[in-house]
Amino acid sequence: MQIGELSARSGVNIETIRYYERIGVLPQPVRQSNGRRSYGEVDAQRLGFVRHARDLGFDLSAVRTLLALQEQPEASCENASKIARGQLEAVEERIDRLLKLRDELARMVDECSRGVVSECRVIETLANPVGEGLSRLGRGRNIANTFGSRWSRDP
Amino acid sequence: MQIGELSARSGVNIETIRYYERIGVLPQPVRQSNGRRSYGEVDAQRLGFVRHARDLGFDLSAVRTLLALQEQPEASCENASKIARGQLEAVEERIDRLLKLRDELARMVDECSRGVVSECRVIETLANPVGEGLSRLGRGRNIANTFGSRWSRDP
DNA sequence: GCTACAATCTGTAGCGACTACAGGAGCAAG
DNA sequence: CTTGCTCCTGTAGTCGCTACAGATTGTAGC
Numbered sequence: 001m002q003i004g005e006l007s008a009r010s011g012v013n014i015e016t017i018r019y020y021e022r023i024g025v026l027p028q029p030v031r032q033s034n035g036r037r038s039y040g041e042v043d044a045q046r047l048g049f050v051r052h053a054r055d056l057g058f059d060l061s062a063v064r065t066l067l068a069l070q071e072q073p074e075a076s077c078e079n080a081s082k083i084a085r086g087q088l089e090a091v092e093e094r095i096d097r098l099l100k101l102r103d104e105l106a107r108m109v110d111e112c113s114r115g116v117v118s119e120c121r122v123i124e125t126l127a128n129p130v131g132e133g134l135s136r137l138g139r140g141r142n143i144a145n146t147f148g149s150r151w152s153r154d155p
Numbered sequence: 156m157q158i159g160e161l162s163a164r165s166g167v168n169i170e171t172i173r174y175y176e177r178i179g180v181l182p183q184p185v186r187q188s189n190g191r192r193s194y195g196e197v198d199a200q201r202l203g204f205v206r207h208a209r210d211l212g213f214d215l216s217a218v219r220t221l222l223a224l225q226e227q228p229e230a231s232c233e234n235a236s237k238i239a240r241g242q243l244e245a246v247e248e249r250i251d252r253l254l255k256l257r258d259e260l261a262r263m264v265d266e267c268s269r270g271v272v273s274e275c276r277v278i279e280t281l282a283n284p285v286g287e288g289l290s291r292l293g294r295g296r297n298i299a300n301t302f303g304s305r306w307s308r309d310p
Numbered sequence: 311g312c313t314a315c316a317a318t319c320t321g322t323a324g325c326g327a328c329t330a331c332a333g334g335a336g337c338a339a340g
Numbered sequence: 341c342t343t344g345c346t347c348c349t350g351t352a353g354t355c356g357c358t359a360c361a362g363a364t365t366g367t368a369g370c
Contacts, residue, residue, distance in 0.1 A: 004317065014318085015358055023356095034365060036318060045282070052281050056256060060356070070278050077275030081267040084277045088260040091253055098250045101211060105243040112236040122235040123225050126208050127200070159346065169347090170329060178327095189336060191347055215327070 006039045010047045017047065025050060025060060025067070058087060161194045165202045172202065180205060180215060180222070213242060 007014045020026040021037075026046060029037045049070065053063045062083050069080045104125065111121035162169045175181040181201060184192045204225065208218045217238050224235045259280070266276035 002318075013358075016356085018319095019357065034318085036365080049281050054356090056260060056281075066278065066281060069272050070282065073273035075272050077267060077272045077277065080272065080275055080277040081264060084260060084264050084267070088257065088264055091257045091260060095250065095253045095257060098246055098253065102243065102246045102250060105211060105239055105246060109236060109239050109243055112232055112239070122232060122239045123221065126211070126221060127204050127225065157347075168329075171327085173348095174328065189347085191336085209327090 001039050001044075003037050003039070006044060006047065009044060010051055012047060012051050020047075020050065023060070025064060056087065057091060058083070062087070156194050156199075158192050158194070161199060161202065164199060165206055167202060167206050175202075175205065178215070180219060211242065212246060213238070217242070 001009075003014050003017055006012075007017060010017075012020075017026065021028060026043070029039050029043060032038050046067070049067065050063055053066055054060075058066065065083060066080060069075060069077070108122045108125045111125075156164075158169050158172055161167075162172060165172075167175075172181065176183060181198070184194050184198060187193050201222070204222065205218055208221055209215075213221065220238060221235060224232070263277045263280045272278055
């Protein structure tokens, strides 16, 4: 199958597939006589694996590790489980933050009197950082920057 | 106050402050005779506003709009409130996704037999995308990419 | 065969929001 | 007068794509 079909089947952008190949997340595929990339089921599966892992928020370096682990089934899964646990932790922290965030945003919107800016709670709330109430939230360890800009990609 | 103090007080990286100045989110500050930037309370407040808005997930273009609104208090707050409502919607969607994500990750971790990779649920789950169960999650509209990589920045 | 158009190719540049670094200047304390 | 700190400018790197330019190849209709 050519790259277009692989892209359609996996839901991964053509450019992204080539990008994955370039950075070594996907292996260099066989080429047809005309120079076009030719993929098989194994490639489709590997790409599916990558996509699913990315959907779960693993960054590409984690994906690399997981792929390597997948390819030596005799190895211990300690490592894979550790990566997943780290990911789970990051997700839970993120959820906590977002819930607080939602409350503050909801309050802002709710209290906006729909009058002029000088009475608008949206602006006011932003202007008065509430004694580090929320602003401390962003300040934890940099947990491997697990969530890039991918949380709203797509066509 | 110099840039270092402003940075310490606001919790915003020095380089980031200069970056904000460069892209016009912060105005060019007064310079001391030695060429160093000199800030006052107004600047600190403006930066606090920016930081808080960023913490709430507004992207820099939204921040720009909000800043502009803040500076003409006679205007209607319709606009600010609209931005905040959009933001709230995006946050709620994001929370939904993350909750589903957490479940899948938790299940993965939970079911890992802690043996070899060939029996590991973490790898297995990634390899078998469960008929688009979760993978459709990433595929909505691109809601203005409101959340960049900022969700784990900091020292 | 000719033409139009689609799919693919390579290579490079751009995005957002920073972050890091090189190489230099200024300034205070010991 | 040296050490060490803060600050300066300017540029390049990060991540994970995405977009484009310009070339080639394949396919379908006339």
